[in-house]
Amino acid sequence: MTRQRVALVSHVGYDTYRHPDGSLFFPPDEYDVTLLARPRHLAQVSPGQVGRCIPVDIDAPAGLALPELVGDAAFDWVVATQERLLLPAARLREALGVAGQGTEQTLLLRDKVAMKRHFSAHGIRVPEFLEVSEPAQAAGLLDRFGQIVVKPVHGAGSFDVHMVRDHDQLMRLQRQGFAGQDRYEAEEFITGRQFHIDSAVSNGVPVAASVSQYLDSHETFPLDGQIRSHTLDDGPDLELLLEFNRAVLGCIGWFSGAAHLEAFLDTHGSPVFCELGGRPGGAGIETAFRHRHGISLLHSSILPQLGRQVADGGPRARPDRPATGWSMVYPPRLGRFRGYDALPKADWLLQLTTPYRPGDPVRPPRRSTDALAVAAVCGRDAAEVVDRLAEVKRGIGVTITPE
Incomplete structure (x- = not known):
């Protein structure tokens, strides 16, 4: 059998691309992988x-x-699953003339201005927005809404996101300038609750979806703070947001893979689009989704990039543990990391990732991913999940020495 040639542009170690039984997503007898x-x-x-x-x-x-990096090598497929790598991978497909998602489609899942224009034109409610080259250009938008959000058009990990509540803040941001070289947009601040809806998608139709509510702001990352979310229990909010998710995905009927939709319910209970990523969600979302639906979002993201269909699912969560949640816990202080003194253990703790190593500097977190620990848990309902996330945070003990 002739092996298919794959260029895999990866942000994680190759052993991440495994099924729960340990088998590789890219069996060596089927795929000849070039790993970038x-x-x-x-x-x-x-x-x-x-x-x-x-x-x-x-x-x-x-x-x-x-x-330039791959040179004259020939490939059948180009694969990438991390948000900031989607556009480079699309450009490589076009340069090589291989099948798969191109730049124009990828921009609708990556460029916050292009996506809002597209979904708004298809009847999806989006915040009022405009592209800006400097903060002062958002003054009129601030006058209309009293509070706005300014962020990079291609931003990821909540980096360089600014909440602006008055003209003094806007002028401080004007003097400070933007942190990156990206284009920027300003948009209306939506008062209400924020959610993420994660889906495995086949041709614009969700095969499986989870709706989760954020419990914390994810624009700032304070020391000893955290970002958490939990899946919604059955009820009207869940049904409304699942329907909204179906409507959003229906506007990109060509898309198959993993989708991460950020959305609001405003003060009237109406859904509002925030942004859509054509990739698996971060933090503990992959682990929680696989527990709940028996489907890997990471594998679901890869399959269409190999010309294959997204799988329908596998073993699902136990009936007494259908709810899931995750948290990113930030360091309690700055200094030099010496070690994890205590870590929680429980059969409901689905994931506990501890990225720090002895000797690492502990600096102020700049991105949502700059966490001391990432956890995913399960439980019978949202309340139990929230309690267990609190138990996880209490159970993490560390030594950080001042510098």
């Missing part, structure tokens, strides 16, 4: 897993010259 990744991830690859390794500065994807 950070050198430290390439060093972890076992012999025979991939055909070729190419070191890449994944942390600067806007400048990724992928066609």
